[in-house]
Amino acid sequence: MKNYDFDRVPSRKNTDSVKWDYLQRYFGQEDVLPMWVADMDFPSPPAVSQALEERVQHQIYGYTAPPDSLRAAICHWIRRKHDWEVEEEWLILTTGVIPAMSTALHTFTRPGDTILIQPPVYPPFFSLVTKNGRKLVENPLTLQNGSYSMDLEDLAGKVKDVEMLFLCSPHNPVGRIWTREELEQLGELASKEVVVVSDEIWWDLSLGEKHVPFGSLPAHISGNSITCISPSKTFNIPGLKVGAAIIPDHKLRRRFVKELERRCLSGGNIFGFIAAEAAYSEGDEWLYQLKNYLQGNIDFLLNFFTAHLPEIKVIKPQGTFVVWLDFRGLRLTEDELRELILKQARVGLISGLEFGREGAGFQRINIACPREGLKEGLERILEAVKARE
Ligand SMILES: Cc1ncc(COP(=O)(O)O)c(C=O)c1O
Known part of the structure; x- marks a missing residue:
């Protein structure tokens, strides 16, 4: 049986990808690691x-x-x-x-x-x-x-x-x-x-x-x-x-x-x-392997926050490839939170407020990317939070 490799993916830059090529338009800056729009950085099934x-x-x-x-x-x-x-x-x-x-x-x-x-x-x-x-x-x-x-x-x-x-x-x-x-x-x-x-x-x-x-x-x-x-x-x-x-x-x-x-x-x-x-x-087998990989990414993210940033609470998802993060423990205003994520961490997440007023203090992260990319995004957040302390 074929093993699909979700760790190695082609670059999506310069493909008019909303997630990768519209950073300036959405975030007002180019230098963010995009973890926002809900599509995946993986190729579709070969079939x-x-x-x-x-x-x-x-x-x-x-x-x-x-x-x-x-x-x-x-x-x-x-x-x-x-x-x-x-x-x-x-x-x-x-x-x-x-x-x-x-x-x-x-x-x-x-x-x-x-x-x-x-x-x-x-x-x-x-x-x-x-x-x-x-x-x-x-x-x-x-x-x-x-x-x-x-x-x-x-x-x-x-x-x-x-x-x-x-x-x-x-x-x-x-x-x-x-x-x-x-x-x-x-x-x-x-x-x-x-x-x-x-x-x-x-x-x-x-x-x-x-x-x-x-x-x-x-x-x-x-x-x-x-x-x-x-x-x-x-x-x-x-x-x-x-x-x-x-x-x-x-x-x-x-x-x-x-x-x-x-x-x-x-x-x-x-x-x-x-x-x-x-x-x-x-697409059955590809989907089966994809879900295993996504679960691995979610577990990685959960362990990362528990080990390094317990003040940021993760709402453990039962499905999807987006994760709802609760930053309220950092006691920041919305402007400060935006500054932390975008300017200091340089990670492109979606502000919780886009999902309604209940989203104040939250951010949504997309984890459907190679684990290395996820690790990089989380490390950037960790560094930015630690630099504030
Ligand atoms: C809940 C939900 N509905 C609909 C969509 C988009 O659907 P479509 O592109 O098929 O219009 C999304 C995309 O993120 C979604 O998360």
Whole structure:
């Protein structure tokens, strides 16, 4: 069996990579080690590159429909990995998860309607709502003993007055894999009137706990839901812009498809289709080894902070390749924290405040890089903190 080498990777500089080449634009300086945007510094599975190369050789890239074989590969993957029987006709191919969520928002809500989110959470959850004239209701997660959970009591009070709920499952940035009980409770509280849009882009990257797809819950809970998925995080192909909405209910599905057509957003990218099918058909072993490597990086990070910087608390992730770091123990203002991370450590993390006001004092780090790079980033943080003392 082939051993994939996640320690040696090609440089991503000068490839127009957002993570590596947009440092000046995002951080206002070039000299930072980028550990921010949530993509990986590893090549995709060889089967993906081979399938793309073969298709490139053909030299004709005309209008192309998503092949039935892709739908079959996605359903087969979901059955194998997530124990969920998804019918091919439930799948609507999209150009990603956020486009699918945006389509759901426009299909099932109107300007002035209210959408519930659970901060701290992935920034587009806020902007999708506010930039489209909808109102936000926030049901913040609660942090206890180093782990986040849902505040279901608060949710019960707020969810009655909303039209839609954006669920992040697994949760970015706090790395929770929600339990079946938590999801069922949330689902019971979201009455039939509330459309649950479940962003499960990270679902293949659980590291131990079993991920439960919201759509696989009993129909009285999940009947009014849309599950948004993509191979982009799993196989590191977000630049190929491919994803899917899974909508078991045919009435919801028809409305969603109509909205996609009305906005001229149906169809997709030929290379996205090719890569997704190759990844879902032949990517199992690569993913298995990737997850081992990511777990190794998380363990390395946990040990590093425990040994050298116990005042910075790590929220131990159950999945994803981003880690939520709690710097509040350093007692710095936001400006001082930014100065420490960017100017002194020269590490490009994402400020917790981008994930909502609950993120004050936190930073999110991306650990999907060779261990040497991770070590370098952590050592830079250590040096900067020690220099302040
Ligand atoms: C929770 C979550 N949803 C969606 C996305 C982006 O999805 P897409 O690029 O498919 O629109 C990300 C990327 O980091 C994410 O973390």
